[in-house]
Amino acid sequence: MTIEINKGACIDLFRSLTDDLTAELIRQAQTRTISPGALIFGAGSSGRVVHVLTSGCVKMVRTTVRGERVITRYVKPGEAFGMSAVFDEPYRADAVAVTSCIGLQWPSNLIRDTILRQPAAALDAMRSLDARLGEMEARMLGLSSGRVEQRIAHALAELADKFGRPGPNGIEILIPIRHQDLADLAGTTLHTVSRTLGTWETQRQIRRGRCRIVITNLAGLLGLARASTSSDPRPRRGHRRAGRRSG
Amino acid sequence: MTIEINKGACIDLFRSLTDDLTAELIRQAQTRTISPGALIFGAGSSGRVVHVLTSGCVKMVRTTVRGERVITRYVKPGEAFGMSAVFDEPYRADAVAVTSCIGLQWPSNLIRDTILRQPAAALDAMRSLDARLGEMEARMLGLSSGRVEQRIAHALAELADKFGRPGPNGIEILIPIRHQDLADLAGTTLHTVSRTLGTWETQRQIRRGRCRIVITNLAGLLGLARASTSSDPRPRRGHRRAGRRSG
DNA sequence: CGCCGAGTTGATCAGGCTCAACAAATGTGG
DNA sequence: CCACATTTGTTGAGCCTGATCAACTCGGCG
Numbered sequence: 001m002t003i004e005i006n007k008g009a010c011i012d013l014f015r016s017l018t019d020d021l022t023a024e025l026i027r028q029a030q031t032r033t034i035s036p037g038a039l040i041f042g043a044g045s046s047g048r049v050v051h052v053l054t055s056g057c058v059k060m061v062r063t064t065v066r067g068e069r070v071i072t073r074y075v076k077p078g079e080a081f082g083m084s085a086v087f088d089e090p091y092r093a094d095a096v097a098v099t100s101c102i103g104l105q106w107p108s109n110l111i112r113d114t115i116l117r118q119p120a121a122a123l124d125a126m127r128s129l130d131a132r133l134g135e136m137e138a139r140m141l142g143l144s145s146g147r148v149e150q151r152i153a154h155a156l157a158e159l160a161d162k163f164g165r166p167g168p169n170g171i172e173i174l175i176p177i178r179h180q181d182l183a184d185l186a187g188t189t190l191h192t193v194s195r196t197l198g199t200w201e202t203q204r205q206i207r208r209g210r211c212r213i214v215i216t217n218l219a220g221l222l223g224l225a226r227a228s229t230s231s232d233p234r235p236r237r238g239h240r241r242a243g244r245r246s247g
Numbered sequence: 248m249t250i251e252i253n254k255g256a257c258i259d260l261f262r263s264l265t266d267d268l269t270a271e272l273i274r275q276a277q278t279r280t281i282s283p284g285a286l287i288f289g290a291g292s293s294g295r296v297v298h299v300l301t302s303g304c305v306k307m308v309r310t311t312v313r314g315e316r317v318i319t320r321y322v323k324p325g326e327a328f329g330m331s332a333v334f335d336e337p338y339r340a341d342a343v344a345v346t347s348c349i350g351l352q353w354p355s356n357l358i359r360d361t362i363l364r365q366p367a368a369a370l371d372a373m374r375s376l377d378a379r380l381g382e383m384e385a386r387m388l389g390l391s392s393g394r395v396e397q398r399i400a401h402a403l404a405e406l407a408d409k410f411g412r413p414g415p416n417g418i419e420i421l422i423p424i425r426h427q428d429l430a431d432l433a434g435t436t437l438h439t440v441s442r443t444l445g446t447w448e449t450q451r452q453i454r455r456g457r458c459r460i461v462i463t464n465l466a467g468l469l470g471l472a473r474a475s476t477s478s479d480p481r482p483r484r485g486h487r488r489a490g491r492r493s494g
Numbered sequence: 495c496g497c498c499g500a501g502t503t504g505a506t507c508a509g510g511c512t513c514a515a516c517a518a519a520t521g522t523g524g
Numbered sequence: 525c526c527a528c529a530t531t532t533g534t535t536g537a538g539c540c541t542g543a544t545c546a547a548c549t550c551g552g553c554g
Contacts, residue, residue, distance in 0.1 A: 062384055068392030072384045084381070087374045092381050115370060122369030123362060127334045129376040134331070134339050136383040137309055137319045143390045144434030145315030148542065179501065187391030192542060194502060210500070210551080395510065426533065439510060441534060457519065457532070 011052050011104075012128060013080045013111075016120035025114065029104035036176075040082075040095040040103070047085030049105040053077050056101030057163065057175045060093040061184070071184045073132070074098070074175075076162055083125070086112050098175050143187050151186035152196050153221045156206075159185075160215050169207055169214050176211035200224075258299050258351075259375060260327045260358075263367035272361065276351035283423075287329075287342035287350070294332030296352040300324050303348030304410065304422045307340040308431070318431045320379070321345070321422075323409055330372070333359050345422050390434050398433035399443050400468045403453075406432075407462050416454055416461050423458035447471075 014022045029052075034040055040051065040058060058075040072093055075081045082091055085108035115122045142151050156173075164171040179190040179197070186193070197213075200206045205221050207214040215221060261269045276299075281287055287298065287305060305322040319340055322328045329338055332355035362369045389398050403420075411418040426437040426444070433440070444460075447453045452468050454461040462468065 062388055064388055064392060066392070068388060070384070070388050070391055072387065084377055086370075087377060089377075092384060112370065115373075116366040119363040119366050119369055122366055122373065123333075123359070126362070126369065126373050126376060129373060129380060130331055130334060130336075133376060133380055133383065136380065136387065137317070137339060140319065140383065140387060140390060140434075141309055141311055141315060141317050143387060144317055145311060145313070178499090187387075189543065190501080191503085191544085194500095195542095198502080208501095425531090436511065437533080438512085438535085441532095442510090445534075455533095 010078060011080075012078050013052060013125060014121065016124050017114075017118055021118070025106070026104065028110065029106055032103045032105055034097040034101040034103060036097055036099050038097045040097060040101075041091050043093050044090050047082055047089065047091045048108055049082065050080060050085050050108050050111045051082045051095070052080045052104045054102045054104055056103075057098040058101060058103075059096050059098050059181070061096055062093045069184045070187070071181060072136075074159070074162060080125075080128075083129070086115070148186065148188045148192055149196055149224060152182060152188065152193060153224055155182055155185040156213065156215060157218065157222055159213075160218060164215070167214060170216035171214065171218060173213045173215070177213055178211055257325055258327075259325050260299060260372060261368060263371050264361075264365055268365070272353070273351065275357065276353055279350045279352055281344040281348040281350065283344055283346055285344045287344060287348075288338050290340050291337050294329055294336065294338045295355055296329065297327060297332050297355050297358045298329045298342070299327045299351045301349045301351055303350075304345040305348060305350075306343050306345050306428070308343055309340045316431045317434070318428060319383075321406070321409060327372075327375075330376070333362070395433065395435045395439055396443055396471060398435065399429060399440060400471055402429055402432040403460065403462060404465065404469055406460075407465060411462070414461060417463035418461065418465060420460045420462070424460055425458055 011022065011026075014025060017025070030049075032040075034056070041047065043062065053075050055077050058081060059071050060073040060075065060081065061069060062072055063069045073081075075095075081095055084090070084092060088108070115125060142154055146154070159173050159175075159177065160171045163175045164173050166172075179193040182193045182197075183190045197206065197208060200221070201208055203220075205215070205217045205224070207216060258269065258273075261272060264272070277296075279287075281303070288294070290309065300322050302324050305328060306318050307320040307322065307328060308316055309319055310316045320328075322342075328342055331337070331339055335355065362372060389401055393401070406420050406422075406424065407418045410420050410422045412421055413419075426440040429440045429444075430437045444453065444455060447468070448455055450467075452462070452464045452471070454463060
């Protein structure tokens with residue numbers, strides 16, 4: 001078995017390790033295949049294993065008792081998730097398979113020991129945590145300042161960047177995205193997402209199928225995102241949902 | 248000089264190091280005193296030093312070109328900030344002194360080398376990054392789902408937890424907090440903050456002075472935060488600001 | 495064929511943002 | 525020590541965005 005997984009994608013967490021060490025770790029891993037929609041682990045459960053996704057897509061979902069939901073992150077192959085297990089802390093979010101997935105998992109103390117013995121790996125892990133912090137901060141900026149249309153456009157752009165592939169009609173987002181998912185990313189409701197995407201489709205900015213989105217005009221979308229009415233310099237305020245789950 | 252700083256507070260980043268090592272690092276540090284309101288470093292500037300606050304309070308502020316602002320974090324003594332310098336990445340946010348401050352700073356490569364040589368420190372750093380990630384996720388949940396009143400109450404509660412001290416009239420928040428700051432924490436405007444705090448003061452939940460807040464009834468506040476009208480089970484939706492700076 | 499999940503669409507309405515103007519506290523200079 | 529500028533905070537009026545409610549369509553599946 002080679003270290004490479006899925007056509008060149010490799011495990012971010014082990015980027016700094018020697019091939020031998022990585023191979024050894026992969027040998028020690030438990031492989032797990034997950035079917036779409038399945039819960040890989042639930043928020044609050046005490047994390048005893050660290051996961052790495054090797055193929056497919058996983059979303060991390062945080063939910064409040066009142067039913068409000070946020071997708072904190074989409075995981076793509078090569079990325080680790082459930083890292084809080086390293087610190088013997090419970091998982092913060094549900095990990096839900098978006099597609100069929102293959103994952104590797106290790107007992108958290110094995111990962112911890114590896115990090116303790118391989119400082120370069122520790123630095124890599126820190127770097128990726130820090131990068132995620134930066135992303136979250138940027139999302140917070142968007143959440144607290146942008147209008148809904150902007151936030152949806154931005155969420156789409158990020159999905160396109162992470163899971164998009166150029167296709168005949170534009171950038172196809174390869175993973176299934178429900179309107180509720182976009183709402184959970186953008187901090188709005190599936191109703192507003194539906195209306196907004198509807199408008200964009202008539203404007204030929206995007207194309208839609210069931211759980212499928214193709215972005216025909218990414219620049220146009222981001223233009224919309226930047227200024228909803230370019231001739232009108234003053235920004236408009238928006239609303240905020242108080243989530244009662246609807247999905 | 249002892250390792251302890253400011254009545255027992257010590258440097259989180261070096262918690263796992265031996266006293267000798269910590270002392271040595273502190274010897275190598277450059278001490279810096281900062282006056283209130285001063286900019287310690289600006290977002291975007293290439294970070295060449297890592298900071299640790301030893302006394303006072305620093306806020307990390309992210310701003311968009313349009314003038315929307317978010318306070319991503321309040322730093323208290325013992326905590327590190329500007330950690331992205333470790334990865335030779337520019338600072339993501341402005342670091343602004345809230346009070347008079349004393350800080351230590353090191354060239355980022357010195358911290359990096361320390362982390363590489365002291366894996367336990369790496370794990371500590373990872374833990375704190377992960378904890379901050381969790382906080383940000385929780386804040387995102389609040390931002391995208393709660394109503395403004397809840398978010399302000401929650402922001403106050405966190406400030407009370409981090410910078411509060413029991414006083415004759417309740418928990419005093421020891422650092423100066425402008426309404427604009429609360430707005431930047433809660434994702435709203437200073438106007439709404441003013442009105443909301445006004446209501447709470449007449450309800451004897453809090454007391455206010457200029458840039459000073461005392462929480463008389465924390466439980467009550469959080470109760471308000473949980474359900475704005477307890478008799479009415481259905482949550483109300485809210486609005487969202489589109490920040491044109493006003494502070 | 496009934497059920498469920500996903501998506502659509504219309505009507506309603508209120509939360510809180512925007513605009514605007516003032517008041518009070520702080521700082522600065524002469 | 526007073527006049528003036530700046531920062532911080534207050535309050536009112538208006539109104540827009542987008543949440544909520546509700547009802548319906550479409551497609552897949554057992």
